[in-house]
Amino acid sequence: MANVQTSTAYIRWFDDLTIKDVDTVGGKNASLGELIRELQPKGIKVPDGFATTADAFCYFLRDSGLDTFIAETLAEIDVHDVASLQKGGNAIRQAIVTQPLPTDLELEIVDAYTQLRSRSVCDPDALLEVAVRSSATAEDLPDASFAGQQETYLNVRGESDLLQTCRRCFASLYTDRAISYRIDKGFDHQQVALSIGVQEMVRSDLGAAGVMFTIDTESGFPDVILINSAYGLGENVVQGAVIPDEFYVFKPTLKQGFDAIVRKKLGSKEFKLIYDTGGGRMTKNVPVDSSDRHRFSISDSEVLQLARWGQIIETHYSEQAGTPRPMDIEWAKDGITGDLFIVQARPETVQSQKSLDCLEQYRLLSQGKVLATGRAVGSKIGTGSVHCITDVSQLSGFQKGEVLIAEKTDPDWEPVMKKAAAIVTERGGRTCHAAIVSRELGLPAVVGVEKATHALKDGQAVTVSCSEGDVGKVYEGTLDFQVDRISLADLPRPKTQVMMNLANPEQAFSLAAVPNDGVGLARMEFIINDTIKIHPMALLNFEKIDHWNTRSTIDTLTRGFADKATFFVDRLAQGIATIAAAFYPKDVIVRMSDFKTNEYANLIGGEPFEPREENPMIGFRGAARYYHPRYKEAFGLECRAIRKVREEMGLINVKLMIPFCRTADEGRQVQAVMAQHGLERGSNGLEIYVMCELPSNVFNAEEFAEIFDGFSIGSNDLTQLILGVDRDSEIVANIFDERNPAVVSAIESVISVAKAKGRKIGICGQAPSDYPDFAQMLVKAGIDSISLTPDAILSTTVKIDEAEKSLKERICQQS
Numbered sequence: 001m002a003n004v005q006t007s008t009a010y011i012r013w014f015d016d017l018t019i020k021d022v023d024t025v026g027g028k029n030a031s032l033g034e035l036i037r038e039l040q041p042k043g044i045k046v047p048d049g050f051a052t053t054a055d056a057f058c059y060f061l062r063d064s065g066l067d068t069f070i071a072e073t074l075a076e077i078d079v080h081d082v083a084s085l086q087k088g089g090n091a092i093r094q095a096i097v098t099q100p101l102p103t104d105l106e107l108e109i110v111d112a113y114t115q116l117r118s119r120s121v122c123d124p125d126a127l128l129e130v131a132v133r134s135s136a137t138a139e140d141l142p143d144a145s146f147a148g149q150q151e152t153y154l155n156v157r158g159e160s161d162l163l164q165t166c167r168r169c170f171a172s173l174y175t176d177r178a179i180s181y182r183i184d185k186g187f188d189h190q191q192v193a194l195s196i197g198v199q200e201m202v203r204s205d206l207g208a209a210g211v212m213f214t215i216d217t218e219s220g221f222p223d224v225i226l227i228n229s230a231y232g233l234g235e236n237v238v239q240g241a242v243i244p245d246e247f248y249v250f251k252p253t254l255k256q257g258f259d260a261i262v263r264k265k266l267g268s269k270e271f272k273l274i275y276d277t278g279g280g281r282m283t284k285n286v287p288v289d290s291s292d293r294h295r296f297s298i299s300d301s302e303v304l305q306l307a308r309w310g311q312i313i314e315t316h317y318s319e320q321a322g323t324p325r326p327m328d329i330e331w332a333k334d335g336i337t338g339d340l341f342i343v344q345a346r347p348e349t350v351q352s353q354k355s356l357d358c359l360e361q362y363r364l365l366s367q368g369k370v371l372a373t374g375r376a377v378g379s380k381i382g383t384g385s386v387h388c389i390t391d392v393s394q395l396s397g398f399q400k401g402e403v404l405i406a407e408k409t410d411p412d413w414e415p416v417m418k419k420a421a422a423i424v425t426e427r428g429g430r431t432c433h434a435a436i437v438s439r440e441l442g443l444p445a446v447v448g449v450e451k452a453t454h455a456l457k458d459g460q461a462v463t464v465s466c467s468e469g470d471v472g473k474v475y476e477g478t479l480d481f482q483v484d485r486i487s488l489a490d491l492p493r494p495k496t497q498v499m500m501n502l503a504n505p506e507q508a509f510s511l512a513a514v515p516n517d518g519v520g521l522a523r524m525e526f527i528i529n530d531t532i533k534i535h536p537m538a539l540l541n542f543e544k545i546d547h548w549n550t551r552s553t554i555d556t557l558t559r560g561f562a563d564k565a566t567f568f569v570d571r572l573a574q575g576i577a578t579i580a581a582a583f584y585p586k587d588v589i590v591r592m593s594d595f596k597t598n599e600y601a602n603l604i605g606g607e608p609f610e611p612r613e614e615n616p617m618i619g620f621r622g623a624a625r626y627y628h629p630r631y632k633e634a635f636g637l638e639c640r641a642i643r644k645v646r647e648e649m650g651l652i653n654v655k656l657m658i659p660f661c662r663t664a665d666e667g668r669q670v671q672a673v674m675a676q677h678g679l680e681r682g683s684n685g686l687e688i689y690v691m692c693e694l695p696s697n698v699f700n701a702e703e704f705a706e707i708f709d710g711f712s713i714g715s716n717d718l719t720q721l722i723l724g725v726d727r728d729s730e731i732v733a734n735i736f737d738e739r740n741p742a743v744v745s746a747i748e749s750v751i752s753v754a755k756a757k758g759r760k761i762g763i764c765g766q767a768p769s770d771y772p773d774f775a776q777m778l779v780k781a782g783i784d785s786i787s788l789t790p791d792a793i794l795s796t797t798v799k800i801d802e803a804e805k806s807l808k809e810r811i812c813q814q815s
Contacts, residue, residue, distance in 0.1 A: 206335025232272025240428025470506030520787020538605025622660025715765025
């Protein structure tokens with residue numbers, strides 16, 4: 001948009017600003033100017049507006065004499081005393097909001113508002129609706145977010161309301177939390193001024209709005225974009241008033257043109273913030289209809305559009321800074337036009353500041369009763385006594401080291417949040433105020449915990465754990481935990497590939513930081529059991545299920561999916577895609593489902609579809625199911641999910657593995673079924689491996705090598721079947737030992753055959769994780785890769801490196 005207006009002494013139009021104007025209009029307004037000037041030509045839409053300058057703020061304080069009063073009042077405040085902070089902050093704010101602006105400044109603001117209305121496409125007979133945002137000259141910096149320190153006002157209409165709101169914005173530079181935050185961060189109050197941004201409203205009250213981060217907010221994984229969305233104006237998402245929808249988009253394959261949404265989570269979205277047309281208020285919260293709550297607030301195409309914009313913005317700001325610059329972006333969807341807009345963009349200030357040279361891992365050393373669960377923020381653990389706060393007036397009673405429990409937090413709570421050992425809120429998502437501040441303070445937090453203020457009682461000792469993946473847990477009692485801090489600078493990288501065994505997709509982004517060569521075993525069963533929960537044949541034959549409770553449970557879990565089979569495909573695809581994205585472009589070997597019949601029967605609706613077996617361990621499992629009429633159709637759903645991951649999301653680093661394949665002929669039948677579903681070995685680089693976990697896999701290794709791309713040794717089952725031992729039997733379990741000479745001989749034999757046939761061979765069993773000497777034996781046998789549990793990777797990597805060096809020395813001595 002061409003700027004046909006001219007700036008005045010105290011007014012600057014957004015399209016006349018750049019990111020270099022922070023000293024003039026603050027970080028928020030400078031960034032809006034940068035977006036409009038530099039990125040609007042690239043298709044990013046940003047609402048028009050103008051800013052008052054920092055000089056206007058200083059002029060107002062100086063002209064009214066408030067500057068002296070503020071300095072004297074600030075000098076008397078003890079920020080460590082909540083009562084003192086509240087009293088002094090309130091006195092300053094009241095003095096500012098009751099003081100009229102200088103006449104010439106008022107005239108400039110009113111004139112700019114009139115010009116903005118003439119530039120707008122709004123109804124000529126209606127008042128222009130604007131958002132009035134505070135923009136301090138020390139905020140939105142790469143190492144200090146000042147998140148929510150000053151106020152934003154929405155749906156401001158008319159000159160009188162605008163001028164009153166401008167004074168309220170000026171006053172918000174002295175909110176209790178802003179005063180406290182500046183002192184904590186070492187900023188001189190007198191050196192910080194406030195600019196006001198006046199921006200045309202996007203009618204997201206009729207649409208949707210939210211927040212977008214160009215980095216994973218919990219792990220710092222840089223290759224995803226996190227988008228939170230809810231109906232109505234965006235303040236509900238920012239403040240954590242609702243549990244929003246959540247989307248993860250994978251950047252590398254998004255750039256390649258794929259539909260790269262690797263994870264979606266439906267939020268409850270209980271309320272939406274809309275315009276208030278009466279009563280003197282500007283906005284109000286109203287309940288969301290049940291039908292809208294049970295569907296996503298924006299479409300997949302809109303998610304992808306926002307993600308593309310996020311990439312453009314991140315790239316631009318990174319180039320400006322000369323260093324990677326993940327971004328924290330607010331967006332809105334106009335419910336009238338359907339257009340998307342970016343309304344704010346600032347640097348992300350937590351994960352981007354962390355060192356990449358050291359891993360910090362929190363581990364619970366014991367378990368306890370789980371009192372509540374929600375969305376984990378961060379990966380730490382905290383303990384303390386519960387202190388529930390239901391109103392801001394109760395803040396002064398909060399003591400250092402307590403666990404803060406609240407419906408939600410807002411910026412006024414920050415002076416006590418930094419005293420907390422952990423934070424738990426009933427509402428909010430991973431981009432809400434409580435989450436952002438908890439990360440910046442380095443505190444564990446669990447958000448979106450239903451009825452937390454009822455389930456957790458004042459004075460109760462609890463442990464808040466965010467160390468177990470996406471789900472944060474509040475345990476009863478004070479549990480012991482350990483913090484491992486591991487330097488990665490000197491960790492060797494052996495020639496033998498060190499891969500990872502992984503089941504939980506929600507741990508993938510954080511575990512990807514552990515040095516590795518990919519995933520040697522991604523277990524499909526965890527995703528089916530934990531996320532899907534329903535037997536696939538029950539989904540395919542839903543109309544035939546006559547058990548009312550089962551039908552009701554399935555209906556509830558698959559709500560929003562017209563086709564229940566698609567629920568299975570999409571959820572499985574998202575779980576696999578999350579793991580594949582975390583380790584991209586390194587290989588991720590996904591094992592097709594390997595439940596036993598008794599385990600399948602325990603899935604919802606599963607019992608009618610499963611035979612009863614005396615010994616499920618060697619019964620109807622693995623490859624035998626995939627081509628059998630009892631399960632073949634369900635296996636087709638697994639194939640559809642894999643095809644979606646590889647072809648629609650572009651994650652061709654996914655390789656497949658067939659478990660418990662008894663004969664080569666069985667392997668051929670399985671591959672024939674896979675080909676019918678578009679998974680043909682060799683097509684688009686697809687590799688298919690076989691688990692080597694049966695004596696027949698060892699004895700007939702040459703035949704298996706003809707039809708598979710490689711082997712992955714499953715040492716657990718192989719040991720049981722070679723020794724004839726049930727490792728779960730307390731009577732004979734002591735005989736189970738992967739280091740038994742018979743087992744070692746079998747493993748050495750199959751490695752030899754695989755190498756001779758030019759096939760890849762690795763191991764994904766438990767033995768190398770438990771016994772470093774076993775890993776050393778594998779190196780000497782010439783294995784290509786060793787896949788380990790995450791907690792064993794670092795120590796075993798060192799042992800593998802030592803084994804390689806020892807072997808090399810021995811060869812040199814012999815020659």
